[in-house]
Amino acid sequence: MSSSETEILIVGGGAAGTMLTLELARRGVAARTVDRLPGPHSTSRAITVHARMAEILERIDGALIARFLERGIHNKGYVLHFVDGQGRRSEVRPGIDFTTIDSRYPYILIHRQDETERFIREYTLEHYGRQTEWGTTCVAVEDDGDGVVATLVRASGDEERVRCRYLVACDGINSRVRQMIGLEQEGHDYKGIVLQNLDAYLHGFPDADDYVHYCAGTDHFIMIVKLPGGFFRLLLSDRGEAADPRVPTGTAFMNLVNRHFDGVRLGDFVWHSKWESWVRLARTYRKGNVFLAGDSAHVHSTTGGQGMNCCMQDAYNLGWKLALVIQGKAKPALLDTYERERRPIAEQVIWAASSLHEIFMGHGKDIAERAQRMNEPGFVEAVVGRCSGVSYTYRDSAQAPEELAPLDGPAIGDRAPDADLEDGRTLFDLTRHTGFTLIAMPGRNGSADSAALFGEVRDRFGDLVVCHAIDASPSLERAYGRSDEARLYLLRPDGYIGFRCTARESDRLMDYLADTLVPI
Ligand SMILES: Cc1cc2nc3c(=O)[nH]c(=O)nc-3n(C[C@H](O)[C@H](O)[C@H](O)COP(=O)(O)OP(=O)(O)OC[C@H]3O[C@@H](n4cnc5c(N)ncnc54)[C@H](O)[C@@H]3O)c2cc1C
Numbered sequence: 054m055s056s057s058e059t060e061i062l063i064v065g066g067g068a069a070g071t072m073l074t075l076e077l078a079r080r081g082v083a084a085r086t087v088d089r090l091p092g093p094h095s096t097s098r099a100i101t102v103h104a105r106m107a108e109i110l111e112r113i114d115g116a117l118i119a120r121f122l123e124r125g126i127h128n129k130g131y132v133l134h135f136v137d138g139q140g141r142r143s144e145v146r147p148g149i150d151f152t153t154i155d156s157r158y159p160y161i162l163i164h165r166q167d168e169t170e171r172f173i174r175e176y177t178l179e180h181y182g183r184q185t186e187w188g189t190t191c192v193a194v195e196d197d198g199d200g201v202v203a204t205l206v207r208a209s210g211d212e213e214r215v216r217c218r219y220l221v222a223c224d225g226i227n228s229r230v231r232q233m234i235g236l237e238q239e240g241h242d243y244k245g246i247v248l249q250n251l252d253a254y255l256h257g258f259p260d261a262d263d264y265v266h267y268c269a270g271t272d273h274f275i276m277i278v279k280l281p282g283g284f285f286r287l288l289l290s291d292r293g294e295a296a297d298p299r300v301p302t303g304t305a306f307m308n309l310v311n312r313h314f315d316g317v318r319l320g321d322f323v324w325h326s327k328w329e330s331w332v333r334l335a336r337t338y339r340k341g342n343v344f345l346a347g348d349s350a351h352v353h354s355t356t357g358g359q360g361m362n363c364c365m366q367d368a369y370n371l372g373w374k375l376a377l378v379i380q381g382k383a384k385p386a387l388l389d390t391y392e393r394e395r396r397p398i399a400e401q402v403i404w405a406a407s408s409l410h411e412i413f414m415g416h417g418k419d420i421a422e423r424a425q426r427m428n429e430p431g432f433v434e435a436v437v438g439r440c441s442g443v444s445y446t447y448r449d450s451a452q453a454p455e456e457l458a459p460l461d462g463p464a465i466g467d468r469a470p471d472a473d474l475e476d477g478r479t480l481f482d483l484t485r486h487t488g489f490t491l492i493a494m495p496g497r498n499g500s501a502d503s504a505a506l507f508g509e510v511r512d513r514f515g516d517l518v519v520c521h522a523i524d525a526s527p528s529l530e531r532a533y534g535r536s537d538e539a540r541l542y543l544l545r546p547d548g549y550i551g552f553r554c555t556a557r558e559s560d561r562l563m564d565y566l567a568d569t570l571v572p573i
Pocket residue numbers: 064065066067068069070087088089090098099100101166189190191192223224225226228229230250326346347348349355357358359360361362363364
């Protein structure tokens with residue numbers, strides 16, 4: 054058996070592992086990613102890249118998101134098609150509207166997961182020379198307090214013991230690492246519901262380029278959406294009748310499609326799968342030096358299409374924190390914020406997915422009755438905010454000091470929205486690096502002299518905090534509100550607001566930096 058060392062071992066090269074590999078590579082951290090499969094998945098699985106994910110890809114590199122936007126289909130939202138017991142059809146258009154999202158990406162980008170992962174992998178290889186080691190299974194994990202020793206077995210049968218400072222379990226729904234270290238999950242199953250996915254060509258399907266179509270009756274649900282490549286994703290759920298092995302797959306799907314549309318014909322199949330849906334959430338995301346990210350930590354209904362997005366954002370949240378702690382630039386307590394921030398997000402993701410699941414897949418009860426839930430004030434807005442990821446906030450875990458002057462605009466812990474600046478750049482342009490960004494914004498009473506503060510920040514934290522003084526602009530005011538006094542916004546490396554205050558409270562901002570980072 055050979056032995057080796059690395060700073061971070063990522064077990065699993067799926068959605069979460071791929072994102073974490075890039076985040077650590079961008080920061081120059083020695084890390085390895087292993088996956089038991091002989092090569093990358095080649096099936097579509099997750100088909101949505103939501104607005105928050107698109108913003109993240111844009112902040113990493115404009116060229117990266119451009120590749121996604123070119124390939125993906127820009128959907129405005131969901132059209133809901135209902136059929137009652139007498140076969141009468143009705144439609145709500147748009148039933149769930151994503152064009153209202155406060156983001157540069159006010160749509161659902163339909164993009165296949167195999168291609169999403171491939172684009173990020175190719176980017177990571179091209180820019181940082183890192184790639185996943187396929188055909189390599191993690192079979193044992195021992196945490197000795199100072200680090201973790203993992204045993205890897207390659208397809209050839211060769212074994213290797215790898216010592217790492219931290220191990221991140223991105224090994225999916227049945228996470229072996231989670232089981233090996235004994236982290237428990239809570240959750241429930243959707244009894245009696247069988248889901249089936251069919252990627253196939255459809256002929257004569259109306260309105261294919263603009264909307265995801267959710268079609269439901271009392272006893273069935275079928276989602277239909279066109280994918281890049283020209284074929285469609287059909288997701289079917291009923292009380293098990295369609296899963297009867299005596300019913301041919303095409304017949305099962307078309308029996309339901311025909312209840313909502315006329316003249317649609319099924320063409321060639323690309324991929325078919327059957328599965329059962331569960332809800333699972335790990336009680337804790339960390340044990341010692343092992344972290345869970347992605348499906349290893351949380352699983353929920355695919356309704357709303359948030360799974361992959363949430364998994365990748367776990368990795369995005371954890372990546373910069375691990376890098377700064379490993380490099381001695383941040384205090385180890387920063388790592389405790391990972392679970393504090395991401396577990397509540399998983400709870401909200403589960404809420405949005407479960408709410409939609411109950412409406413569309415809660416078979417048995419009259420569909421019109423179930424759909425009433427969508428008329429509750431604020432319900433659709435909450436679903437759109439959560440599915441798109443733009444409303445997720447770490448406010449509750451951010452512990453903002455109470456005595457700060459009240460301010461308009463996004464608060465500590467909120468996602469920092471983008472804005473057009475007077476000089477032609479965007480706010481995101483200023484954040485396209487791997488550190489923190491300190492932004493001095495003018496108030497109605499003018500700008501503060503930030504030169505002394507910026508000098509002090511640079512002296513204490515070097516290039517880990519990049520400072521900018523910007524002018525007022527209408528777009529900035531829309532996104533960040535207005536204030537009489539000049540303001541300071543400190544954006545974290547993941548684009549969330551780490552701290553904000555008036556310019557005269559800059560000593561409080563320095564306290565935040567000193568509590569979080571290690572001076573140079
Ligand atoms: C049919 C389907 C449709 C979906 N639709 C959507 C959607 O529209 N939108 C959305 O956001 N999400 C969707 N999802 C969910 C999404 O696919 C998952 O949430 C996402 O893939 C989870 O990413 P992950 O990295 O956590 O796990 P995975 O992508 O499952 O990756 C885990 C990896 O770990 C590897 N591994 C496991 N054990 C070991 C080991 N011991 N050693 C080494 N490697 C190991 C596996 O081979 C695998 O490659 C869908 C899922 C399915 C199945």
